Amino acid sequence: MIRERAYPVDPWHIRETRLDLDVLAQSESVFALANGHIGLRGNLDEGEPHGLPGTYLNSFYELRPLPYAEAGYGFPESGQTMVNVTNAKLMRLLVDDEPFDVRYGELRSHERTLDLRAGTLERIVEWVSPSGQAIRVRTVRMVSFTHRAIVAFLYEVEPLDASARLILQSELVANEQLPATSKDPRVAAVLDHPLQAEEMLEQRTGGLLVHRTKASDLRMAAAMEHVVETPGKHAVTTEGHPDWLRTTVACKLEPGQKLRVVKIAAYGWSSNRSLPAVRDQVGAALASARLDGWEGLVEAQREYLDAFWDHSDVKVEGDPEVQQAVRFGLFHTLQAGARAEQRPIGSKGLSGPGYDGHTFWDAETFVLPALTYTQPAAAADVLRWRHSTLDLARERAQTLGLQGAAFPWRTIRGQECSAYWPAGTAGFHIGADIADAVRRYVSATGDFDFERDYGLELLVETARLWRSLGHHDRHGRFHIDGVTGPDEYTAVVDDNVYTNLMAQQNMFAAADAAKRHPELARKLGVDDEESASWRDAAASVHIPYDRELGVHQQSEGFTRLAEWDFENTPPEAYPLLLNYPYFDLYRKQVVKQADLVMAMYLRGDAFTPEEKARNFAYYDARTVRDSSLSACIQAVMAAEVGFLELAHDYLGEAALMDLHDLHQNARDGVHVASLAGSWIALVAGLGGMRDFNGQLSFAPRLPSRINALEFSLLWRGLRLRVEVTADEVTYSLRNGGGSARLDLLHHGKEVTITQVKPVVLPIPPAPPTGPAPSQPAGRAPVRRATGG
Numbered sequence: 053m054i055r056e057r058a059y060p061v062d063p064w065h066i067r068e069t070r071l072d073l074d075v076l077a078q079s080e081s082v083f084a085l086a087n088g089h090i091g092l093r094g095n096l097d098e099g100e101p102h103g104l105p106g107t108y109l110n111s112f113y114e115l116r117p118l119p120y121a122e123a124g125y126g127f128p129e130s131g132q133t134m135v136n137v138t139n140a141k142l143m144r145l146l147v148d149d150e151p152f153d154v155r156y157g158e159l160r161s162h163e164r165t166l167d168l169r170a171g172t173l174e175r176i177v178e179w180v181s182p183s184g185q186a187i188r189v190r191t192v193r194m195v196s197f198t199h200r201a202i203v204a205f206l207y208e209v210e211p212l213d214a215s216a217r218l219i220l221q222s223e224l225v226a227n228e229q230l231p232a233t234s235k236d237p238r239v240a241a242v243l244d245h246p247l248q249a250e251e252m253l254e255q256r257t258g259g260l261l262v263h264r265t266k267a268s269d270l271r272m273a274a275a276m277e278h279v280v281e282t283p284g285k286h287a288v289t290t291e292g293h294p295d296w297l298r299t300t301v302a303c304k305l306e307p308g309q310k311l312r313v314v315k316i317a318a319y320g321w322s323s324n325r326s327l328p329a330v331r332d333q334v335g336a337a338l339a340s341a342r343l344d345g346w347e348g349l350v351e352a353q354r355e356y357l358d359a360f361w362d363h364s365d366v367k368v369e370g371d372p373e374v375q376q377a378v379r380f381g382l383f384h385t386l387q388a389g390a391r392a393e394q395r396p397i398g399s400k401g402l403s404g405p406g407y408d409g410h411t412f413w414d415a416e417t418f419v420l421p422a423l424t425y426t427q428p429a430a431a432a433d434v435l436r437w438r439h440s441t442l443d444l445a446r447e448r449a450q451t452l453g454l455q456g457a458a459f460p461w462r463t464i465r466g467q468e469c470s471a472y473w474p475a476g477t478a479g480f481h482i483g484a485d486i487a488d489a490v491r492r493y494v495s496a497t498g499d500f501d502f503e504r505d506y507g508l509e510l511l512v513e514t515a516r517l518w519r520s521l522g523h524h525d526r527h528g529r530f531h532i533d534g535v536t537g538p539d540e541y542t543a544v545v546d547d548n549v550y551t552n553l554m555a556q557q558n559m560f561a562a563a564d565a566a567k568r569h570p571e572l573a574r575k576l577g578v579d580d581e582e583s584a585s586w587r588d589a590a591a592s593v594h595i596p597y598d599r600e601l602g603v604h605q606q607s608e609g610f611t612r613l614a615e616w617d618f619e620n621t622p623p624e625a626y627p628l629l630l631n632y633p634y635f636d637l638y639r640k641q642v643v644k645q646a647d648l649v650m651a652m653y654l655r656g657d658a659f660t661p662e663e664k665a666r667n668f669a670y671y672d673a674r675t676v677r678d679s680s681l682s683a684c685i686q687a688v689m690a691a692e693v694g695f696l697e698l699a700h701d702y703l704g705e706a707a708l709m710d711l712h713d714l715h716q717n718a719r720d721g722v723h724v725a726s727l728a729g730s731w732i733a734l735v736a737g738l739g740g741m742r743d744f745n746g747q748l749s750f751a752p753r754l755p756s757r758i759n760a761l762e763f764s765l766l767w768r769g770l771r772l773r774v775e776v777t778a779d780e781v782t783y784s785l786r787n788g789g790g791s792a793r794l795d796l797l798h799h800g801k802e803v804t805i806t807q808v809k810p811v812v813l814p815i816p817p818a819p820p821t822g823p824a825p826s827q828p829a830g831r832a833p834v835r836r837a838t839g840g
Contacts, residue, residue: 059711061372066166066380066711071154077103077719082710083166083173084384084403084722085195088392088430090203090319091402094164094173097143097191097207098152103719105228107139108402110395112321113409113464114246115267118471126451128471132464134398134409135246136230138261138274140317142223143207145189147216150181152189157181168383169361171197171353178212186212198352199344200391201337205315206346215306222315224261224274224297247272249294250327259290259297260334262327272321275334277342281312314346360386362764363771363786364426366734369760371700371838377707378734381727385422388724389430394437396464397724404721410462410469413482413538414681416489417654418725421732424489425765428497435493438486439506441466442513449517452477456516459483474543474634478536480521483514484554488654491561495746498768504572508565512576515562515586518555522589529594537607538681539647541628541637545607547596550651553658556593559586595658603670604663606648616642616674618828626831627678627715642828643671645679646686653688653736657744665693665821672825680709683833684729688737694821696738696755701833703733735763739774740799749797750783752776753818757838770794772805776815784810 058075059066059082068079080103083094093106113132120127145152154162160178167174177189192206209218227245247263250271258277264270278299280288286303303311318337320330341349364382368375388401396411397419415434423431438459444466445457452458460468461476470476490507494500522532532555537548563583566573573583596605605611625631628642637644646653649671652664659667668689677683687702705714707730710722735741738761740751748767754760754776761776764786771786772794785792785807794805798813805811827833 059376061376063372063375064168064379066168066376068164071159071162073101073155075713076101078713079164080104080106081400081404081718081720081722083164084387084401085171085173085193085203086387086402087195087197087200088388088390088395088397088402089200090195091387092141092193092195092203093404095141096154097141097175097193097205098145099139099142100153101155104231104404105136105139106404107137107141108134108405108409109137109272109319109321110392110402111464112137112265112270112272113268114243114265116243118469120471124473126477127473128468130467131469131471132268132408132410132467133243134405134464135243135265136228136405137247137272137319138224138226138263139228140203140224140274140276140315140319141193141205142221142225143191143205143313143315144221144223145209146219146221147181147185147187147211148183149217149219150183150185152179152181152187154179160186168379169354169357170350171195171357172350185214185216187216188212194349194353195387196341196349196353197356197390199337199341199349200393201318201320201334202341202349203317203319204341204346204349205317207313207315208310210310211305211307213307215304217304218302218311220301220311220313222276222278222299222301222313224259224276224317226261226263226295247295251331252292252294252297253331254290254292254297256290257288258299259292260331261292261295261297262331268323270321270323271325271327271330272319273330273334274317274319275338276315276317277338278316279314279346283309286311316341316346316349360427363766364764366731367760367762368734368758370758371704373836373838374704374707374730374734374758377711378730380711381707381730382422382426384722384724385419385728385731386427386430388419389423389434390427392430392433392437394433394440396437397434398464399724400721401724403724404719406717406720407462408469409464411464412462413479413485414725416482416485418681418684418732419728420489421492421736422728424493424496425735425767428493428499428766431489431493432497432499432502435486435490435502435510436506439510442509446513454517455520456518457483457510457513458517459486459514475536475540478534478544480517480532480535481537481548481551481554483517484551484558487511487514487558487561488554491557492743495743496767500568503565504569508569508572509576511558511562511565512573512578515559516582518559519585519589522555524589524592525594528592530589530592531594537647538645538650539606539643540679541642541644542607542610542647543634543638545610547594548607548647549595549604550606550647552593552595553651553655556590557655559590563587563590601670603667604648604659606643606671610641613639613641616640616828618676618831621829623830626676628676629678641674643675645677645682646675646689647671649675649689650685653685656692656742661693664689668693669822669825672827674828676828676831677705680706680715680723680726681729683709684726684733684737687733690825691737691753692740692751694818695824696753696818697757697835698824698833699733699737700755700757701835703730703737704836705833706730706733734761735765739763739776741765747797748794749800750774750781751799752781753815754778767794778815780812780814782810782812
């Protein structure tokens, strides 16, 4: 586990001031760089020691069989695992024939810095070899946002005390050996030599490798080229083999002289294009990057991020840790989706192999909200990818005897990859989550062209699924039985409230969209009768409620289940899924992650304030947060029901999930949904932002340890800035001209914002609350000293 405050608190940097080999894998995730297409784990340049090597291409995977103790009808036959592709990070240095290795000799200093504004990872090292030769090494790496296929490296080395003969070996290496996996289901499967060599090309200053996967039949190419600058005599040579390519630079330097090498690498892959086409693609990418050069790439990266931060930054005054963490979270969220371009966003982004690189409902429900209001084009691309997998989702629905489209619980390419059907197949709510992301995107952007071309069909096919999955009882109530909601500790239940309410919204949204686009709807086979059936089912959805306790039931009968014995559950028994049988979890009132509470956030229009307060208190006492998806949502609802200090505590947990390795699994990649969730906790939680029925609203209130909160978001082409203090809030438009106007609700009152003059409004006193909710024994969020 990463030591608390392992990274000094800094508003724009993540800085590691000493190298701790015990948490090397965790730091490799924290320092990962990506652009949505390519991902590089933050491995040391020389490759060793390492925790977990990793270089990834979005959606580049290999197939593997899914083992079953006892097979069943409709079980997926194969899984998909993200491949660790050809590694271009490796730059091995020899000093007078001794390898530069931090485990040997004397490591005088070692610092790595992730610059959130520059989009680079810098490393500065002073090392003395076992024979006493002292050197300084400075490296900078980047994954370009402006050149989608490009990664670039700067390597500088200089002797400090005496002349030295330096040999730098820069490599491309395929089929790296990976550490053995564990039994934790959150960890990736390990593939043995998944890449088959197809072509190798060597030139004096670089070369190219082309490989193909054995079962999924995907082709990839990686190429590299070097620019060498050094005083005096030097030699550059390249040698190649099917699985590795090495460019060697040799020189002799005096103290004060410096070897400077710029390495540019390009990646490309395809399931359809020929070998020459993929080879030429990376060649063209290299040519384009060479035209800009190192300085041009760095400058373009900074300009891209300057524009991003200008309309996406969140400023938190009073909690420096959360300030650093929310920017770190936004940066990783951007890295996960910026250049994905109609490919999915995995639960770890491209920072590690956790969950085999699969995408879940996390993407639509946690990551896309942050992108929709800050980087809407990236959100639209993820939804276009979902649309591209509709035929597979229709096939899955047919296999299950259903109509419409049944989207996979976990996947890379679009096929269901979950071998555990109670959490996989039964997690049908993912269809409504996708529909909610469509609704949110169209509402926030006004992009009705997207709705016409992609959104309508997604809404229609998911509505058809709900209509065929559910049924009316003899009293006319609509039930959806045998499903699993967000809480995976309560599986295969009837009338999960989250699922039912999200399905209700899905069916209403589909009917409304069909009405807006009648001709297209008819082409999809939607008639008035089908549309009316969606509205009828949505209007009569059954929502379980325990009148005796005065709370909604997470699912039918949940409140009559036996209570979990939290007092006698030792701390080391968490997460429960690794220490108790599922059948025991399924029959107790123990909640893995926000479920009914999640419903109150996304469908807050379906609950009264009194119901929200009672429900939150009831379920907070039973939620153990074994999922990283929970804390941010609990922060949102704690703020809404008036417990601002508790909301701040949950916010801290969500934001610091990876910087403090709170779930002790950051080694497998960052938790992108929790990092995006820190934005949600601040903007939707403390900022009180909601978007119900196309109406943007805010109800901001701050806890005592946060003095001010400022954030910006995009709404239908307008840049809205919201500045919150303890007593008042300022709304202002940053573009649109004098005619631009934005109507919103402030604590329930209508307000019109224009660019002419900011609107300053008081924050009304918070209504009285009862005692603060309790949490399961030992599971309360940590109350941090913020230093604010």
